[in-house]
Amino acid sequence: MFEIFENTESEVRSYCRKYPVEFSTAKNAEMFSREGERYIDFLAGAGALNYGHNNPEIKSAVMEYLSRDSIIHALDMYTEAKEDFLTVFKKDILEPRGLDYKVMFCGSTGTNAVEAALKLARKNTGRTNVIAFSGAFHGMTLGSLAMTTDQTSRQGAGVPLANVTFVPYGDTMGIEYLKWLLEDDHSGIDKPAAVFLETIQAEGGINVAPVEWLRELRELCTEHGILMVADDIQVGCGRTGYFFSFERADIVPDMVVLSKSISGFGLPMSLLLMRPELDIFKPAEHNGTFRGNQLAFVGAAAAIRYYNAHDLGAAVQKKGALVEAYLKDAICALDERISCRGMGLIWGIDMSGIDKAMAVKVMRACVKRHMIIEVAGRGDSVLKILCPLTIPEDILKEGLDIIRDAIVEVLKEYK
Ligand SMILES: Cc1ncc(COP(=O)(O)O)c(C=O)c1O
Known part of the structure; x- marks a missing residue:
């Protein structure tokens, strides 16, 4: 069959x-x-x-857009669809939450946004090493795979997966270990550029990090000048009962990666959000043909309207x-x-x-x-x-x- x-x-x-x-x-x-x-x-x-x-509400926006010979692909040129998405995302999602992020459109999958975040964290700090957690899943390309822990995924890499230090997730031991790594000048670990965090590990087995743990991690990152990157690819876009999963802990990551449901309609799209001062890629330094999926932008704007209206x-x-x-x-x-x-x-x-x-x-x-x-x-x-x-x-x-x-x-x- x-x-x-x-x-x-x-x-x-x-x-x-x-x-x-x-x-x-x-x-x-x-x-x-x-x-x-x-x-x-x-x-x-x-x-x-x-x-x-x-x-139905998202589909009708997508169908209406398709029905009038609108731009479907435009690299990263300015378009009506992108303008509408950026406007509604800023006005209806970022501003009400007091979040001041620049928005970078990445390649069409989540892992591309993770790669962009990795590169940007390293470029901003001049450091190579990053922290990820046991049980993490960040994607299948080499940078994100290096921060992904399951052996089935890792064994496909074909090259050593390097420049990541893993820390136990979600418990006091993990925080204490991380403190020690950062504070003992004989820990043997180079100061990391960033901590990559899922506030709830999805692929890792639905592990929910306690609010206090998330706050302590935020403090530790701030204290040591390490960027906190929230990977909200799977648990963002409303999944936890908040648009961003980190809202429940009242913390603000330095960068956020979003994909999966951001387009609202199952269309490929990914975003990297970053504090404005971190926005230091030169034009075309993280390019990609499919960063301008106009249908996804239309779906994404309609999805935000849907999220708030309902x-x-x-x-x-x-x-x-x-x-x-x-x-x-x-x-x-x-x-x-x-x-x-x-x-x-x-x-x-x-x-x-x-x-x-x-x-x-x-x-x-x-x-x-x-x-x-x-x-x-x-x-x-x-x-x-x-x-x-x-x-x-x-x-x-x-x-x-x-x-x-x-x-x-x-x-x-x-x-
Ligand atoms: C938390 C998280 N990060 C990154 C990814 C990778 O996204 P993609 O499969 O679109 O590359 C996934 C996919 O499941 C994910 O759950």
């Missing part, structure tokens, strides 16, 4: 191996196969579809509370070795207390029940909930019931 893919597409393909379905259409949190079978989407394009598949931050916090209660009452209650963590609409169900392999089994049982869902973390031992933020409450509940039923089925193997 999937011969053309299996014979012609590279072996590197991955998600399609977990979901052996050929998809055709999709609406909000539902995807439909060629045969018209319905799947509930608890993956949302790995966070690229926060506003749902074919969000008070999506509050809606996510409300749905997040529903998920939290369900996980506690109906899932963790199934077996005391199951634990759940997350916030907003990113949650992890950790089954490693029973068996590291259990989450993958549960994922397969969910797919059998027509749900698209992914695993994350060490040994893929955490089932990851990442539905569109716009998911209707009845479908959210239906999806959670599927997960519960799948866990009940798999648990029988362990009794």
